[in-house]
């Protein structure tokens with residue numbers, strides 16, 4: 001089999017890249033994805049938050065592009081068999097910080113303001129007046145970004161996938177198990193089915209599995225799977241409409257249907273895949289750790305009914321928690337990646353899909369300059385992390 005461009009991994013990043021490549025006239029694009037149900041992929045497990053409350057200008061700019069893109073998603077991405085309704089709710093983001101985080105929150109606010117983000121800093125009185133249900137015992141300052149929000153990540157993934165198919169992208173239900181290399185390039189992908197796909201260009205966007213693919217050309221990416229459990233709960237008390245709320249501990253929640261969804265990254269456990277939330281460390285994680293953090297944020301959460309817990313995985317960049325984009329495998333100029341998104345891959349998918357299409361078709365960034373986020377910083381050991389609440 002032959003294709004001009006082979007995309008390894010059909011999550012939201014792979015499908016967004018496929019969509020932009022097809023839109024810009026790439027002739028032959030193939031996405032290799034073993035599981036069309038996406039049972040273990042990160043995308044459907046994500047909270048779908050889309051925010052510009054970030055510290056690095058590149059991340060703010062990517063979120064800005066994505067917000068605009070998601071706002072028009074149904075219009076742009078609908079196909080005959082898919083209305084592409086991503087349930088975009090522009091209900092805002094609210095970051096809460098204690099005294100230790102005030103400087104970082106203020107610095108980030110200034111960067112965001114310079115990027116044109118309509119956010120505002122709230123002192124404790126203003127916070128109480130605006131959101132009476134938010135607990136203020138541990139809060140010294142808040143930042144509210146009323147026009148950010150969240151989407152249904154699975155719907156967005158399927159929107160990109162179906163539109164890409166509609167534009168002629170091939171989806172192979174298969175798994176890459178090896179990559180063939182010449183002295184200067186990757187020439188083909190060996191597939192679990194026994195077939196081989198040759199291509200001019202390969203894009204490794206296998207999410208939490210990206211380092212397994214990298215190892216196939218002898219490359220090393222500092223990206224590991226990190227288990228992230230999420231919870232859904234009901235609260236019988238009346239609570240005003242809230243934005244997505246996040247604090248310094250990393251705990252967050254947002255309204256979801258008639259309840260709330262959220263959790264807290266478990267930075268303290270070893271990286272690796274973990275699907276069993278009923279045993280071991282995660283069996284009592286909500287009761288032991290998450291619940292108290294949530295009740296700090298909203299005291300009415302002291303009485304809630306936990307309905308469901310599920311596992312997903314961050315693809316965590318151990319250098320700095322930020323994305324790595326572009327070439328990464330020594331001597332293999334035609335092999336690109338976009339990986340290591342931690343909790344930002346959904347909000348950045350449209351911008352990253354577009355950036356990958358620019359790199360493939362033009363050899364450079366034509367819109368947002370993402371040079372700072374390339375693999376070179378890993379080689380130089382120069383972290384480019386988010387500052388403050390991540």
Ligand SMILES: Cc1cc2nc3c(=O)[nH]c(=O)nc-3n(C[C@H](O)[C@H](O)[C@H](O)COP(=O)(O)OP(=O)(O)OC[C@H]3O[C@@H](n4cnc5c(N)ncnc54)[C@H](O)[C@@H]3O)c2cc1C
Nearest residue numbers: 009011012013042043046047049176207312344345346347
């Ligand atoms: C609990 C949780 C909450 C999150 N909340 C948010 C949020 O609010 N906002 C946000 O922006 N992000 C959030 N994220 C992060 C976001 O979900 C991810 O960054 C994003 O989904 C990454 O997309 P992806 O396409 O890189 O990976 P995935 O969706 O995991 O897709 C990778 C695909 O590669 C495929 N693959 C693996 N191995 C191979 C192989 N050998 N050959 C071919 N294909 C292969 C897999 O089957 C998979 O479908 C959250 C994540 C989690 C876990």
